[in-house]
Amino acid sequence: xxxxxxxxxxxxxxxxxxxxxxxxxxxxxxxxxxxxxxxxxxxxxxxxxxxxxxxxxxxxxxxxxxxxxxxxxxxxxxxxxxxxxxxxxxxxxxxxxxxxxxxxxxxxxxx
Amino acid sequence: xxxxxxxxxxxxxxxxxxxxxxxxxxxxxxxxxxxxxxxxxxxxxxxxxxxxxxxxxxxxxxxxxxxxxxxxxxxxxxxxxxxxxxxxxxxxxxxxxxxxxxxxxxxxxxxxxxxxx
Numbered sequence: 001x002x003x004x005x006x007x008x009x010x011x012x013x014x015x016x017x018x019x020x021x022x023x024x025x026x027x028x029x030x031x032x033x034x035x036x037x038x039x040x041x042x043x044x045x046x047x048x049x050x051x052x053x054x055x056x057x058x059x060x061x062x063x064x065x066x067x068x069x070x071x072x073x074x075x076x077x078x079x080x081x082x083x084x085x086x087x088x089x090x091x092x093x094x095x096x097x098x099x100x101x102x103x104x105x106x107x108x109x110x111x
Numbered sequence: 112x113x114x115x116x117x118x119x120x121x122x123x124x125x126x127x128x129x130x131x132x133x134x135x136x137x138x139x140x141x142x143x144x145x146x147x148x149x150x151x152x153x154x155x156x157x158x159x160x161x162x163x164x165x166x167x168x169x170x171x172x173x174x175x176x177x178x179x180x181x182x183x184x185x186x187x188x189x190x191x192x193x194x195x196x197x198x199x200x201x202x203x204x205x206x207x208x209x210x211x212x213x214x215x216x217x218x219x220x221x222x223x224x225x226x227x228x
Contacts, residue, residue: 039214041156048206048218049156055212092156096213100172103156 002027002095006104013083013109021107023076023093030073030097037096040069040078044089053078085111113137113217115207120222127197133190133207133219140188141165144210147181147192149203160192161210197226
């Protein structure tokens with residue numbers, strides 16, 4: 001099974017500044033069709049997860065362009081520009097390239 | 112509006128059974144593969160089961176294989192999870208989640224299952 005490792009696990013940030021979360025996979029997430037199935041989820045306190053980014057860098061509908069995803073192979077990054085109070089949440093990466101799908105441990109963004 | 116609503120959670124004793132339901136609305140349910148994902152208190156997310164759009168393909172995590180059964184009723188746009196032989200470590204919030212682009216693009220609000228004597 002593919003193991004997803006996020007860092008840091010806790011990320012204190014200042015409002016208006018940028019934040020970056022790293023996600024590394026134990027194997028390449030490049031699928032045989034050329035796509036890479038790495039996604040990012042936001043889970044605000046008391047809420048269910050919400051997908052922000054799919055296939056590394058594609059934003060879901062309604063997701064502010066302050067959120068961006070990048071990376072390839074085994075190394076991926078979620079960047080949040082101009083952090084707002086509403087961004088306080090736990091962020092998870094997930095791989096769906098290889099069965100079974102697996103999540104990172106989560107990164108808690110704190111203001 | 113696309114949404115899914117889980118129900119059926121509650122308190123159950125170790126060794127007991129519970130059936131969770133997930134009612135979908137606002138989208139063509141039978142066009143999507145569906146999943147159950149759980150989150151233990153204060154912990155991360157764990158995928159536990161998937162079922163294809165027509166129900167012909169089913170997969171389970173090793174942690175629940177042989178104890179949990181995923182099923183669906185496309186006529187009623189509903190997803191189910193039958194949980195038998197429940198253990199204390201199965202205590203979690205259970206989410207139904209829709210598959211799109213191979214990962215999970217839509218989640219329900221979750222239902223809490225507590226296994227305790």
